[in-house]
Amino acid sequence: LAGDFFRALPTEDGGEAVEWNEQMQRAMEVLDEALPLAQNNDDRALIHTLYARAAYRIGLRDVAVAHARQALTLSSDLCRQVQFDSKNGVLNTAQEAFWTDWFQPLPRLDFLDPKYFQLSSSDQCPITIAKAEENYLILAEAALATNDLADAKAQLTALLRLVHKRPVQTGINDQLEGRYNGGLKSFPNDPAYRVQASPDDSLRSGLIIDRRPPCLINVPYISGTSVTQAMIDGLQDHDSALELIYLMRQEIFFAEGRRPADLGIRLPLCEVEAANQKDPTAYTEAWIPSFVPQNYGLDDFSVDEAAKTVTIKYNMNRVIVENAHSDSVAPFEN
Numbered sequence: 001l002a003g004d005f006f007r008a009l010p011t012e013d014g015g016e017a018v019e020w021n022e023q024m025q026r027a028m029e030v031l032d033e034a035l036p037l038a039q040n041n042d043d044r045a046l047i048h049t050l051y052a053r054a055a056y057r058i059g060l061r062d063v064a065v066a067h068a069r070q071a072l073t074l075s076s077d078l079c080r081q082v083q084f085d086s087k088n089g090v091l092n093t094a095q096e097a098f099w100t101d102w103f104q105p106l107p108r109l110d111f112l113d114p115k116y117f118q119l120s121s122s123d124q125c126p127i128t129i130a131k132a133e134e135n136y137l138i139l140a141e142a143a144l145a146t147n148d149l150a151d152a153k154a155q156l157t158a159l160l161r162l163v164h165k166r167p168v169q170t171g172i173n174d175q176l177e178g179r180y181n182g183g184l185k186s187f188p189n190d191p192a193y194r195v196q197a198s199p200d201d202s203l204r205s206g207l208i209i210d211r212r213p214p215c216l217i218n219v220p221y222i223s224g225t226s227v228t229q230a231m232i233d234g235l236q237d238h239d240s241a242l243e244l245i246y247l248m249r250q251e252i253f254f255a256e257g258r259r260p261a262d263l264g265i266r267l268p269l270c271e272v273e274a275a276n277q278k279d280p281t282a283y284t285e286a287w288i289p290s291f292v293p294q295n296y297g298l299d300d301f302s303v304d305e306a307a308k309t310v311t312i313k314y315n316m317n318r319v320i321v322e323n324a325h326s327d328s329v330a331p332f333e334n
Contacts (some may be wrong), residue, residue, distance in 0.1 A: 003027060003057060004258075007266045008283045014276050017269055024054040045075035049130045056138050057261065058144070059331040065142045068135035073237050077162060078132040080221055084124035091115055092124045098255055100177065104187050105254070107194050107301060107310045109318055110208045115255040117172050123222065133159055133223050133252050141245050145239060145332035152241055158234045163252065166222040174211045192308045198315035208310075225251040239321050242330065246317040264289040264315065264328025289328040291319055 002009040003023035008308060010017050011026065018026070031051045038044040048071035055064035082183040095116035097103050105113050136159035143151035170330065191210050194203035209217050225248050235241045249262055250333045266287040274280050292298070293314050300313035324330035
């Protein structure tokens with residue numbers, strides 16, 4: 001987590017901040033130590049998946065590929081989750097945010113919301129921390145980095161099969177949430193709406209679901225995607241394939257806290273930790289790449305009620321591709 005989300009963090013109380021890439025190296029060392037202690041193949045697959053994640057983030061393509069393959073050999077459908085306990089006050093705070101109307105996703109992700117929900121007053125949904133889908137995504141991106149489009153498409157096809165096997169919760173009553181964000185913006189709540197990922201993208205149907213009474217909704221709560229086999233088969237070049245990979249990462253890791261890392265965004269050191277540093281000003285500002293829109297641009301979209309269309313201002317998956325050779329994103333492209 002320190003390597004994925006922060007510019008730097010201390011590894012001990014009152015210690016010097018360690019930069020994110022060194023955090024990833026240390027994580028891999030710890031995972032090496034943990035592997036002989038694993039009791040079963042699922043635990044071994046978890047360790048290899050986390051190792052692949054760390055190697056991926058710092059651009060160690062061959063290492064990431066080796067561990068991703070080993071993880072899939074051990075478990076082709078790994079899903080490791082953190083469990084919560086409402087009876088003892090151990091709550092999923094993300095559930096409160098997503099199940100109520102604190103946060104609403106961009107309309108192109110509407111079909112995935114809410115990933116955390118309640119069927120009874122005591123329900124606390126688990127949060128997934130590692131799953132086999134990540135390994136397929138790493139293998140696809142690695143293949144693309146070596147100009148092997150055919151292998152990248154094969155990995156995405158295997159990934160899509162797995163996503164389609166993941167469970168879907170049916171009959172969720174999300175009618176109270178609505179799609180009106182505190183007077184700031186109305187979100188579409190009618191499946192007749194079509195969505196385009198930017199003004200330059202084609203309109204797509206099926207991304208908006210109907211939450212209005214008496215409708216009940218169905219939500220994939222481990223992994224879901226709007227990508228189809230036809231979209232994978234139709235890939236003809238590196239850039240379109242890389243954009244599709246990042247769309248699938250965006251959708252499959254929805255509400256799991258993974259998106260900021262893919263956008264190259266890193267959190268700062270807090271003031272308490274900064275006070276212990278030789279240079280108290282180091283790492284105290286967030287790292288936001290220059291290509292990431294400011295002033296709520298990431299959330300910006302417009303709605304044409306007459307035409308039943310939604311236009312998102314920025315297709316950030318395309319922005320990632322356009323900036324793939326920066327140090328902030330697409331680690332296998334550098």
